[in-house]
Amino acid sequence: MAGHSNWRAYREKRLREDAAPHPEYEQAGLDLRLGDMIRERRIELGLTQALVAERAGISQPALSRIEGGAGIPTLAMLDRIAKAMHTTFTITVGTDAAA
Template identity: 40%
Template sequence: MSERASWRAVREEILNRPGAGAAYEAARIRFELGEAVRLRREALGMTQAQLAAATGTQQPAVARFEAGGTMPTIMILERYAEALGMRLTVELEPLEQAS
């Protein structure tokens, strides 16, 4: 019977493939942005439909974004921030300083 690889080993092997690190990072950013919007929307007691109306989008677009399925433009992120009473901050930092 063969030994199964640990999740850590499988993840490391996948991330070592060409382009995988960039794709993983893009997915992480999408997920974190969507989660931040969802948490703020829920804290304000807003529905996805209400947020969609406030941003000029449709409810399914809000749902996809909150689930990390899409990467909106800066302009759309600004609309989300305004509708949620937040300030959008975009930052670039050297990789050696990034966590």
């Protein structure tokens, strides 16, 4: 995939018209939402990227990439990030087939 700007353009197009889903863009959207949730919680707690990264044992640029949707944390790393912020993340995998 070429980058977030392409996903954002695709998202805007989908909002304006009924465009067919594209698997790579759908995955990018999930990646961005995960990063957004981490960033929003960090800001809500008044923590800096540098502090959270240090506590989690990762670099600040790595945390920045995760928050920006360009880096995908492993479950272990996500757990370390949550512990660094003294918070928890609840992740739902899959979709509800009955919906």
